[in-house]
Amino acid sequence: MGDCPILAYALKRLVLAIVIISVAMTLLFAMIYLIPGDPAKVALGPRATPEMVESLRVRMGLDQPIWVQFWRFYSGVWRGDLGIEVLSGRPVLTVVLEQLPYTLALIAGAISWSVALGIPLGCIAAIKRGGWVDRVVGIVSVAVIAVPSFVIAIYALLIFAVSLRWLPAIGAGEPGDLGDQLLHLILPSLAVGLGWVGYIARMVRASMLEVLEASHIRTARAFGLPENQITYSYALRIAILPTVTLLGVGVGQMLSSAVFAEIVFARPGIGKLVYDSILTRNYPLVTGSVLVTTAFFVFVNVIADLVIGALDPRVRSGFG
Amino acid sequence: MLREPLGVLGISLVLLVVLGAVFADFLASADPSKISPRNRFSSPGFEHLAGTDQLGRDLFSRVLHGGQIALAVALGSTAVSLLIGMVLGLIAGYGPRWLDNLLILVFDAMKSFPTVMLALALVTLFGPSLTAVVVVVILVNVPGYARIIRTQTIALKSAEYVTAAQSMGASTARVLRVHILPNVIGPLLILASMDIPVVIAIEAGMSFLGLGVRPPTPSWGAILNDGFANIRESYWIVVAGGIPIILTTLGFTFLGETLRDVFDPRLKGR
Amino acid sequence: MSVLSVNGLTVSFTTDGGTLTALRDVSFDIPDQRIVGVVGESGCGKSTLINAILGLLADNGRIDAGSVLFQNDRELTRLGDSDMRALRGQRISTVFQDPMGALNPVLSVGHQMINVQYRSGRSKAEKIARAVEMLRKVRIPDADTALSRYPHQFSGGMKQRIAIAMALMMEPALLIADEPTTALDATLEVATIELLKELQRDIGCSVLFISHHLGVIAELCDEVIVMYAGEVVERGTTRQVFNDPRHPYTFRLLDCDPARQHQRVRHLPTIPGEIPDLRRRPEGCIFAARCHRVHYACMRTPPVTEVGNGHAARCWLAGNPETVKVTA
Secondary structure, three states, rough: OOOHHHHHHHHHHHHHHHHHHHHHHHHHHHHHHHHOOHHHHHHOOOOOOOOHHHHHHHHOOOOOHHHHHHHHHHHHHHOOOOOOOOOOOOEHHHHHHHHHEEEEHHHHHHHHHHHHHHHHHHHHHHHOOOOOOHHHHHHHHHHHHOOOOOHHHHHHHHHHHHHHOOOOOOOOOOOOOHHHHHHHHHHHHHHHHHHHHHHHHHHHHHHHHHOOHHHHHHHHHHOOOOOHHHHHHHHHHOOOOHHHHHHHHHHHHHHHHHHHHHOOOOOHHHHHHHHHHOOOOHHHHHHHHHHHHHHHHHHHHHHHHHHHHHHOOOHHOOOO | OOOHHHHHHHHHHHHHHHHHHHHHHOOOOOOOOOOOHHOOOOOOOOOOOEEEEOHHHEHHHHHHHHHHHHHHHHHHHHHHHHHHHHHHHHHHOOHHHHHHHHHEEEHHHHHHHOOHHHHHHHHHOOOHHHHHHHHHHHHHHEEEEEEEHHHOOOOOOOHHHHHHHHOOOOOOOHHHHHHHHHHHHHHHHHHHHHHHHHHHHHHHHHHHHHOOOOOOOOOOHHHHHHHHHHOOOOOOOHHHHHHHHHHHOOOOOOHHHHHHHHOHHHHHHO | EEEEEEEEEEEEEEEEOEEEEEEEEEEEEEEEEEEEEEEEEOOOOHHHHHHHHHHOOOOOOOEEEEEEEOOOOOEEHHHHHHHHHHHHHHOEEEEEEOOOOOOOOOOHHHHHHHHHOOOOOOOHHHHHHHHHHHHHHOHHHHHHHHHOOOHOOOOOOHHHHHHHHHHHHHOOOOEEEEOOOOOOOOOHHHHHHHHHHHHEEEEEEEOEEEOOHHHHHHHHHOOOEEEEOOEEEEEEEEEHHHHHHHHHHHHHHHOOOHHHHOOOOOOOOOOOOOOOOOOOOOOOOOOHHHOOOOOOHHHHHOOOEEEEEEEEEEEEOOOOOOHHOOOO
């Protein structure tokens, strides 16, 4: 098992990513084309003169036939040119990439919460199957999955920031001050990740129970290995594998929750950018952020597959 | 089923919410939309059980009437999603192969799109409205339902009694209606009941973002938004908007989980 | 001298339908450096026997009576958890039936073989050397590089040989082999049996070999225990039991063995009836309901009758071989 199968696998994923992004681009283009109203007029507001609108239309390329517009858009994207943000005159990609790290930090924080709480909870529930711990973990998991993340976000804000004043309420923290930024990250990432604590706890519990029944676990017991080693090194290593896939797919949902968390906690980020730019009909920014988000989503799933490959030798040699 | 404490809790919560919504006019006499500037930010008390909001509207009344909206949207859009999902699923499962492949591709594409992005995109097309909410719910739910129906249809298509019916000259419509539909409807209804919390969350979430129900119509999400905007002045608006969302989603979830465990353990882990 | 001596072992499980007696009054000896086979239909209590010896009974199971004496000095039924664990894999090793699932799929073969030696006090290098040595002994090609490979990269037969290598790594006094060849095809089965025999002689351990394959038992074992519905119905040397069965069940079992069919038959013979419900054990002889020689005495539980040097059967007719060997 050399590097080549992994390379071939990566290549396959890359092609798939290009296809997915292309489809997303086509849909976006079609959507914006279908939207009633002239984007140039909308961008300039009601008091713009027809000459101003016309000149902006030319600058935005809206006077060209549709297929020219599409090709410009499509080929531009692959060159990293997502167009110019009309109001500030800055490249869309720059504006979007400025916001991306905040959302990345938020999602990384959410994943940390869900992994740090979900895996141990699911593991304990599986080991104490049928006991009161298992029941409590089961009910709490269902509950945190059911309650919408924006309700959790607002209540977290109310309790920990407004009433108790333990944690900061708004913003992303002082630039350059990592401690402050982490402090600002605690509540929003908890709001995004809490539901995933439930998902992961349930999944780890289920796969743990399955793995503990496997005959290699019986073999390990018959070899007198310490129960702790059997649970954590032999069983949990297998039981957490589905979690990685779950999280990879879950990033899409987390991006949804991130929109709410960023609005509630007044954090900068892609979610807030999309929301604001849709409300202000700033379409180049909408397409730009959605494309970057889609690319990010595709990328995360590639990472998830590679992580599984690193953890599961059966998958690793199946690459290619 | 009544022996499951969680199921009992679920039923009680659902009943509480449903009765509150049905008898809203009776239980809360105050007009949910009546603005009363003198009563702004009254804390909960005898006169206003849940307090008033920044416009002096009675929150208890708004919550109960908001329940009408939430339940109507949940039940209505779930019913429509079920219907569309059923038709598409039957077509995919029973129709030609290429159509099946095409539909599956579309379902997968729809599922991988983040819900909020979908909602935002649709709102730009339709403008903020109840219709937008319903369309989002349908787009989110239909792929799942259609897939279940499709899988079951394909499994049943080759069952002996279906083949027998076909050989005796039963029309496609009759085979679907008499032999296939009754067998797939049970698990589908259980899944739909488990999806109701998701629908409630979508309605409340979109209204919270100002993309759903238009003011002054009461909606839990809108109340939550009012409370969020005034969170430093009063905590009770946020409480009034959030508690019903929490109780309803928990109630339907516990109920759905119990229903599933009792009637169809195979669906576990979905 | 015996490595393991089981006496009057009775094991039961608490189930929804009542108490299930899985083993009743099971007694046998495993002498030093001998291979003892256990034969019986599925459900006869073979797996429960292994788990009871290893102290790995499920939570709802318990030992009601009897003793399991290991090397004449350790009473396994009274051994604490940690002492029992110290014994497992070191003094008593096990090879299970399913070679595909016996090894952990996400840990390398070397990792698992080194883990098994954790009580040995050897250095890491010594552990690796020992693992390679054992892999060579079970004829795994490229033993050095095999350590870094994962279970799915080996064939089923190789996996079973690796499992055997792991089991014998600590040179145990007793190897329990639970149908180790059942999942393998016939050629591999023969090779694995040969290998097991060779390694047993090499290491000088005893083997408790469980199988429902009479041919394998006859080939490999010195002594045989025949089990039915959780009871030992007959025991003796392989020659005694196979050539001169004294329990009607043994007789019928041998009679039904496809390898012993001398002429072509339309249907392979089977023993009619099923194992009784172990939650409601019938009075008297456990095999009575299916026995072709059943008579009034069978209403009472027959004693274990010694019929020859170490050869015994639990049947009223044990002393009367000609009566037993009548085909119904």
